[in-house]
Amino acid sequence: MSKSLAFGRTHMAIPGPSVMPDRVLQAMHRAAPNIYEGELIEHSESLYRDLNLIARNSGEVVIYIGNGHAAWEASLVNLLSRGDQVLALVTGRFGRGWVAIAEGLGLDVQVLDFGAEQSADPAQIEAALQADTEHKIKAVITVQTDTATSITNNIPAIREVMTSADHPAMLMVDCIASFACERFDMDAWGVDVMITASQKGLMTPPGIALVFIQDTVWPRHKEADLKTPYWDWHSRVYPAYFAARFCGTPPTHHLYGLREALDMLLEEGMENVWHRHHVQAAAVWAAVDAWAQSGALTFNVALVSDRSLAVTTIKTRDGLASNLRAWCEKETGLTLGVGLSLAPDGGTTDSNVFRIGHMGHLNPHSLLGTLGCVEMGLMALGVDVSVSGVASAMKVIERKSA
Numbered sequence: 001m002s003k004s005l006a007f008g009r010t011h012m013a014i015p016g017p018s019v020m021p022d023r024v025l026q027a028m029h030r031a032a033p034n035i036y037e038g039e040l041i042e043h044s045e046s047l048y049r050d051l052n053l054i055a056r057n058s059g060e061v062v063i064y065i066g067n068g069h070a071a072w073e074a075s076l077v078n079l080l081s082r083g084d085q086v087l088a089l090v091t092g093r094f095g096r097g098w099v100a101i102a103e104g105l106g107l108d109v110q111v112l113d114f115g116a117e118q119s120a121d122p123a124q125i126e127a128a129l130q131a132d133t134e135h136k137i138k139a140v141i142t143v144q145t146d147t148a149t150s151i152t153n154n155i156p157a158i159r160e161v162m163t164s165a166d167h168p169a170m171l172m173v174d175c176i177a178s179f180a181c182e183r184f185d186m187d188a189w190g191v192d193v194m195i196t197a198s199q200k201g202l203m204t205p206p207g208i209a210l211v212f213i214q215d216t217v218w219p220r221h222k223e224a225d226l227k228t229p230y231w232d233w234h235s236r237v238y239p240a241y242f243a244a245r246f247c248g249t250p251p252t253h254h255l256y257g258l259r260e261a262l263d264m265l266l267e268e269g270m271e272n273v274w275h276r277h278h279v280q281a282a283a284v285w286a287a288v289d290a291w292a293q294s295g296a297l298t299f300n301v302a303l304v305s306d307r308s309l310a311v312t313t314i315k316t317r318d319g320l321a322s323n324l325r326a327w328c329e330k331e332t333g334l335t336l337g338v339g340l341s342l343a344p345d346g347g348t349t350d351s352n353v354f355r356i357g358h359m360g361h362l363n364p365h366s367l368l369g370t371l372g373c374v375e376m377g378l379m380a381l382g383v384d385v386s387v388s389g390v391a392s393a394m395k396v397i398e399r400k401s402a
């Protein structure tokens with residue numbers, strides 16, 4: 001084979017960490033600030049305000065130095081006690097990841113597993129809650145988007161059955177893959193706790209975990225016996241001094257990066273951000289639909305309303321997914337997402353699954369570049385691409401209708 005043309009800046013189309021905008025990188029490229037007084041302190045206060053604006057949360061937000069796993073643990077330890085029952089809705093590997101943390105903390109987890117191809121069924125959730133006549137279940141935990149399967153769950157529908165079952169459990173939602181990509185409305189949807197992290201829709205390097213809480217959960221916080229000093233929300237929400245917000249040194253440069261990312265989102269406007277993700281997701285689906293006509297690949301999630309706006313999981317045969325990822329990386333500088341096993345107890349990667357991340361800092365030229373490289377890779381690997389996925393995606397983007 002002749003020399004690769006992949007040269008210069010590479011492109012990540014994986015579902016996190018996502019592409020970091022130059023504005024975010026430049027905001028972080030600066031001297032260390034004074035962490036005791038001055039600009040950093042005012043600047044941090046504005047982060048809490050704007051994060052809540054984006055999440056549509058009238059409660060509080062806690063910023064941790066941590067990743068998504070940190071947010072999983074923080075949300076549970078602040079509100080639950082050893083032995084408490086939790087109902088976990090599982091639609092893929094990330095739902096199961098939260099279960100593993102909960103079990104590790106000594107919680108009694110009841111898992112409702114909906115498989116790897118469709119969203120959580122509200123009727124089954126309602127039945128499970130109605131069966132809990134003594135209200136032993138203290139929390140329902142679910143992802144909005146499961147990043148492995150690319151399934152999106154209907155959060156308002158889940159809250160609706162919790163209300164109709166007249167069950168007092170808290171609703172805790174993992175929006176790590178979906179925050180600032182898919183519509184989310186914490187107050188209106190009745191979500192008690194929402195968690196996310198910096199490295200996906202928020203376009204900031206990995207390192208910040210966020211927990212959004214409604215004021216209604218404070219009585220539960222008081223009772224929770226899993227709390228430990230580092231994770232405890234109370235001292236962070238009501239800090240005795242600035243650094244207590246972070247239980248120590250703040251993640252200074254991440255805060256500058258996050259500030260810039262929030263500015264970018266608010267300048268665009270959240271309705272536009274969500275619309276952009278919707279159109280771009282629809283463009284990816286149009287491309288996959290076209291490529292699927294070859295018979296070489298297929299969607300993991302058949303039903304459009306169950307699909308994520310941030311990531312698309314694609315199934316292939318005969319190791320095509322692995323070969324395609326390798327070809328794109330070597331020949332074009334494009335990195336596609338690995339397949340995380342879709343089988344409940346499978347291994348970590350699957351050579352017949354790949355994922356296209358379409359979250360965060362993405363626009364028509366970067367998305368069409370990604371899809372063009374994938375299409376070229378399919379051709380190079382002998383797939384009959386007689387219907388162009390790129391042409392189909394272009395039509396969706398040109399009409400801007402999702």
Ligand SMILES: *Cc1c(COP(=O)(O)O)cnc(C)c1O
Nearest residue numbers: 067068069094143145147176177
């Ligand atoms: C990425 C992700 C996580 C894990 O985040 P880490 O930062 O890798 O710990 C958890 N849940 C969802 C839905 C995710 O997309």
